[in-house]
């Protein structure tokens with residue numbers, strides 16, 4: 001069955017989110033979704049260990065995208081797609097944090113991007129050192145969704161020098177642990193996302209705070225960021241279709257030369273061209289969803305990420321332009337365009353995911369392309 | 371090295387060409403990089419049904435075909451031991 005079928009069936013029905021104001025923050029939205037028991041439902045068999053149920057995730061993201069800003073949608077997407085499935089591979093504190101998160105009580109941040117190394121995760125400097133049954137964490141993470149609102153952060157740190165993928169480990173850090181400092185990122189673009197910077201200065205925790213095993217940091221990141229890339233692709237479908245619909249409605253009402261703008265062939269064709277791109281991305285997402293959700297296919301996830309970024313950029317560019325000055329209203333498509341540039345940056349820039357695609361292509365040209 | 375292991379490893383080594391894979395084959399020289407090594411770890415864990423222990427997650431394990439095979443065998447023996455203990 002299509003990954004979008006459940007979403008379409010839900011479109012006509014009332015949403016329990018309808019009572020929340022449009023400027024609800026990501027953290028408050030998380031609490032509400034937990035209280036409505038809607039967070040666990042995003043996973044196969046309500047179990048984050050089994051990975052996401054793409055149809056349920058798509059339905060939730062469509063509902064959230066329709067009602068709230070990009071910042072709040074982002075704040076919900078990152079923990080759902082990445083943090084909770086990662087926590088499900090931990091024990092002790094990770095198990096408790098997971099239960100609190102599924103209930104909506106705790107928001108968890110995913111802190112991978114380091115202050116100095118950015119895209120190049122294998123060069124990150126944040127260090128975890130082991131001392132018997134204790135660990136110590138030092139380093140700085142920048143541009144982290146939910147940094148200022150989280151109850152805990154999953155922090156990617158190195159336990160050994162060097163770029164080898166086995167030199168990295170996840171550590172679960174309570175936001176109120178001594179030595180943790182959070183500050184807002186200083187941007188107007190992602191209201192409600194709690195995006196900010198996290199500093200860890202001699203943070204001491206028990207070894208139980210290591211999540212998923214020592215040395216499994218980058219491999220777990222690759223497996224779970226694939227799900228975040230799928231979530232981004234599903235979100236991009238919802239966002240593009242919403243903006244295309246709004247734009248068609250606007251053009252159908254905007255008077256021009258005795259008719260409306262929509263009567264102009266050139267305008268309709270431009271809009272239809274954007275619809276075509278949106279449909280192409282949707283078809284690609286349909287065809288690769290299972291590979292990512294069920295088989296941890298990192299090349300398929302990279303393809304979806306690149307497609308989402310290009311599609312959102314094109315569709316918003318066309319739709320914002322077609323709305324003229326109206327496009328510049330607060331919350332309109334011009335603002336959305338600036339926010340949605342995130343699709344080409346967050347969770348791996350377009351260059352990085354294109355590199356992954358090229359890397360997995362067969363050298364001899366005889367095998368299957370990704 | 372048994373045939374299922376060789377079949378599993380070979381697609382991750384674009385520079386192997388027609389040469390035979392030996393225990394001394396250096397994975398990095400044959401085209402294994404970080405991204406491929408992560409996918410190889412997934413393939414070992416999903417395809418062979420074993421989980422490499424944390425102490426084997428290091429660059430020495432992923433240095434040659436033989437060192438990786440030794441780690442896979444240790445993980446298979448440990449899994450077999452667990453199964454016997456549970457039976």
Ligand SMILES: Cc1cc2nc3c(=O)[nH]c(=O)nc-3n(C[C@H](O)[C@H](O)[C@H](O)COP(=O)(O)OP(=O)(O)OC[C@H]3O[C@@H](n4cnc5c(N)ncnc54)[C@H](O)[C@@H]3O)c2cc1C
Pocket residue numbers: 078109110111112113117118119120142143144145146190195342345346347348349351352355
């Ligand atoms: C709103 C927001 C929320 C975020 N949330 C999170 C989060 O929750 N958790 C988290 O860990 N991170 C998060 N990030 C960080 C995000 O993942 C990084 O911004 C991203 O990985 C890029 O890193 P950078 O910004 O340091 O870019 P840099 O590494 O400084 O790169 C800058 C530019 O250089 C180019 N470039 C870099 N590398 C290459 C390459 N190999 N080949 C070609 N060109 C290249 C690209 O054009 C890139 O955009 C968030 C970012 C934003 C803006």
